Amino acid sequence: MTNADAHAPDLGSQAPWRDRAVARSLDGARSRAEERVQRFLDATVELIRENDGLDFTVQDVVARSNQSLRSFYQFFDGKQHLLLAVYEGSMQAASVTLLETLASETDPMQRLRLFVTTLYKWSVADPIEVPPAPHLAVRSMADFLLGLLATDREKARSASAPLFDLLLKLLEEAKESGALTLANPRRSAALILQTTMFNAYSMNVGGDSEAHEASAEEMWAFIVGGIGGRP
Amino acid sequence: MTNADAHAPDLGSQAPWRDRAVARSLDGARSRAEERVQRFLDATVELIRENDGLDFTVQDVVARSNQSLRSFYQFFDGKQHLLLAVYEGSMQAASVTLLETLASETDPMQRLRLFVTTLYKWSVADPIEVPPAPHLAVRSMADFLLGLLATDREKARSASAPLFDLLLKLLEEAKESGALTLANPRRSAALILQTTMFNAYSMNVGGDSEAHEASAEEMWAFIVGGIGGRP
DNA sequence: CCGCGATCGGAAATCACGTTCTCATTGTCT
DNA sequence: AGACAATGAGAACGTGATTTCCGATCGCGG
Numbered sequence A, B: 001m002t003n004a005d006a007h008a009p010d011l012g013s014q015a016p017w018r019d020r021a022v023a024r025s026l027d028g029a030r031s032r033a034e035e036r037v038q039r040f041l042d043a044t045v046e047l048i049r050e051n052d053g054l055d056f057t058v059q060d061v062v063a064r065s066n067q068s069l070r071s072f073y074q075f076f077d078g079k080q081h082l083l084l085a086v087y088e089g090s091m092q093a094a095s096v097t098l099l100e101t102l103a104s105e106t107d108p109m110q111r112l113r114l115f116v117t118t119l120y121k122w123s124v125a126d127p128i129e130v131p132p133a134p135h136l137a138v139r140s141m142a143d144f145l146l147g148l149l150a151t152d153r154e155k156a157r158s159a160s161a162p163l164f165d166l167l168l169k170l171l172e173e174a175k176e177s178g179a180l181t182l183a184n185p186r187r188s189a190a191l192i193l194q195t196t197m198f199n200a201y202s203m204n205v206g207g208d209s210e211a212h213e214a215s216a217e218e219m220w221a222f223i224v225g226g227i228g229g230r231p
Numbered sequence C: 001c002c003g004c005g006a007t008c009g010g011a012a013a014t015c016a017c018g019t020t021c022t023c024a025t026t027g028t029c030t
Numbered sequence D: 001a002g003a004c005a006a007t008g009a010g011a012a013c014g015t016g017a018t019t020t021c022c023g024a025t026c027g028c029g030g
Helices: A017-022 A030-051 A058-064 A069-075 A079-102 A108-124 A134-140 A142-151 A153-176 A185-201 A216-226 B017-023 B030-051 B058-064 B069-075 B079-102 B108-124 B134-140 B142-151 B153-176 B185-201 B216-226
Strands: none
Touching (some): A030 A058, A030 A079, A058 A079, A079 A142, A079 A153, A108 A153, A142 A185, A142 B142, A142 B185, A153 A185, A185 B142, A216 B216, B030 B058, B030 B079, B030 B134, B058 B069, B058 B079, B108 B153, B108 B185, B142 B153, B142 B185, B153 B185, B185 B216
């Protein structure tokens, strides 16, 4: 496998990663297998947090989870699959937490705003600063996501689906409430999601670093304007 | 160097890549050295176009330019430096070409619009479709840029400076003409640049692929709104 | 034209990973 | 207990980046 291919592996079927990985085990041993898969995932999340990035080897994951390389490749088709699994898990967890956070708001536009600013903060912050969740991998996985986007949009999409669907729901609520006029909610959702996550990743391709750390509010202001809301 | 480090190398001094690379040669041999460095760069651009990505090895570059590995490492600190050099060159070339393109417009807002839509197209298009320039690497280098952003914002910034400065100038023209009210032009420029380039890279973290290929005009509409212009 | 030191091409040697494979051990189920 | 699946340990492999080695060249003062 070439270095480039590392970003473009065959990630297998569309089925949720957990099923995919566990299905390899016989039925009776299923729970045991699930636990082992989970250990790999937990170890990976720990490593991502510690290094604040994907700078760890498969060996590290194996060692950290007290299992063997052999087992690793029995449950995952490779490092890319592991990362995809972690990413999917992060998106899933993020959407759940986000949904809870949103419960405190009733105004459609405010809910939308809360979604954007919260996601933005999660995407910018150091994992350590936002303890309450496994979705913290969001930021650290930006380049993994970009690679996935480049080689397999379909998977990138389905993995991000939880967040996308939530955002879409918020946009449609806002639209129905009359606060927003959207020609194509889905397209807007995609635009918002990517803009928020990638800009958060590093709001500074130009300019001096401190002065250009756009705050979550600024990001929101940019987005409301972009989708035709009132600034 | 680990695989991870490949994304986080020490890219050396801030001086322009050409000087950096050539400085290693003795003074009298300078022109000869410049020519050889250029051959490496040209070969790299060719390879990027052919593969539409960074899927080539240092060996490929060496072979293509009819030089030796030894020479390569004499002129560049590594593959990352080579890519940085190519990226810088692309941004430089892109800003020059863009400036020429802009000459056909006089209205500040239209010039801004032309900047965004053109950059967007360059960022989305297949290199082959847009023959007239070396800046075509823009899109193919998205993940390199992201990696650079992660490990060395300063370099990512200086490398993108040509485009950033041009955009900043356009924003300030628009502001002075009264077509726009910007609290912080620099921040807006950074936001626009990143939004345009990354969203172009793949406008579809959610939704079906065909329906979600946002056009350059849609991107522009989103951005004008975002910075408070009239949609 | 000669000879020396800076350079250079060619290719083997290193290294760090991801991925695969072998073999002996441990468990599980009956 | 016996048969077999699931493992752990770690060697083995393949690909690429980066280094190192060695003999061939090149440029130039004498």
